[in-house]
Amino acid sequence: MSRVLAVDIGGTKLAAALVDEAGSVSRSATRPTPRTDVMSALADLIGEVSGGEPVLQAAGIGCAGPLDLAEGTVSPVNMPSWRGFPVREEVRRLTGLPTVLAGDAQCFALGEHWLGAGRGSSSLLGVVVSTGIGGGLVIDGVPLLGLTGNAGHVGHMTVDPYGEACECGGRGCVERYSSGPNLARWALSNGWKVPDGSPADARALARDASAGEPVAVAAFERGARALAGMIASTAAATEVTSVVIGGGVSAAGPVLFEPLARALDEVAGLAFVRAVRVRRSTLGVRAALAGAAKLAWDYSRSAG
Template identity: 80%
Template sequence: MTCVLAIDIGGTKLAAALVDETGSILRSATRPTPRADVMNALAALVTEVTTGGPPPVAAGIGCAGPIDLATGTVSPVNMPSWREFPLRDEVRRLTGLPTMLAGDAQCFALGEHWLGAGQGSDTLLGIVVSTGIGGGLVINGSPLLGPTGNAGHVGHMSVDPNGERCECGGLGCVERYSSGPNLVRWAVGHGWKGEPADARTLAEDAAAGDAVALAAFERGSRALAGMIASVTAATETTRVVVGGGVSMAGKVLFEPLARALDDVAGLAFVRAVRVVPSVLGVRASLAGAAKLALDHSPSS
């Protein structure tokens, strides 16, 4: 049976696996992302996973961005040792395999479409709500990557052109309202005194009925709803899968999100979109990287 090497690279964790064409993980390993010498750590991880296992026919990589598909380079915001790093060529040189690269959120969307909460959908939007907000689109079963590989950057869609200035330089970006740190920032600015002041504590306080914590999630959910309605109107998305650390808040996030989407969506096909939580969780990006490799392997 055909198998591929899947790699998921983030600011805190490196993961690799051998995955067969059914999506079963044959071998896997993880390790923390070092501050320096990331490629050496990745090489050791790949060697650990592939030694003694069935030979993979291709490799797929999901990596934090920005990325540049034209050059195969990556410049992850939270990995300062990699700036315009030639990741695709380095993995190709390391493994001798045909190698595909995409953003980690794009791989999240593709993984959920293949094996998770997006199965059976025609057009899917995957959203990762965490320290930032990432996204990816799957259109007719294929990831929409864009010319440079940065399509699906929904966290930096403007939901309020007269709104707050985002860290990216734009105005009114979803991330400025809905990411974990920005939920907390707004809540602290309005009198919330959670300890520690992080998104998990904010979600716990919202679940316990704290008025400011609840208002922070209402505000963040409305920004997410505006973005979802806009993407759905543009692409006729049929399903939205939400993952990431903030999604672990459960109904504290999903109930106000459903109310806000019901309010802001007008057209019937926009109102028909289904919003569901991730099924695969942290495994979604690795699954998407595997699917990317399988779809572009020599045997496909």
């Protein structure tokens, strides 16, 4: 049976898998992302997964960005040893396979559309709420990558033009209100306290919000409202029918999704915007790898 090679590259871990046309994984492996010499670790990982496989159709790569599709290069924020790194050509040279590249959040969206919570939807927005906020769009079953490959960067949509300055250089970005570190930052500045020695992170904040701690609850309500503004704006611009939310902060569950539903009900006006369905990811950490596999399958068909 023919398979493709799927690769997911992030600042924390590297993952690779062999995936058939139905989305079934025959072999997979992961390893931590090293601080330096990432390509050597990736080459070892690919060799471990693909060794002895007689027929592979193509390779699909999902990688943290920003990236440049025209050049096939990436400059992941959390991987300082890669700046303008030609990952597409390096994987193509290593494997001898036709190779295609997209952002990790775009692959997340494509994976959820193919096999996960967005399966069957005509158009989908995937949102990864974690240390930062990433996003990807799948329109009529096709990932919208954009001229440079950075389309769907919804974490840096402005939801408050008079809001806080963002690390990206913009102002009032969703990420500044809704990412895990920024949820915790706002809560700490407004009186939230954690026991000495305990991490003051989004996981602890979610635990306290679930217990009804007022500042923690307010932090999630504030973050959810920013997410709702972004979702409503994206739906108005693209007419997506589904939104799938993943990433570590989505594990907060009801303390995020309940205020998000309320905020969407308040900010969404037009009927087609109000009709958008928001779901939590069902693939979790496997979504980006699934999307990279779908990317490779689509590329192999178009090239063949």
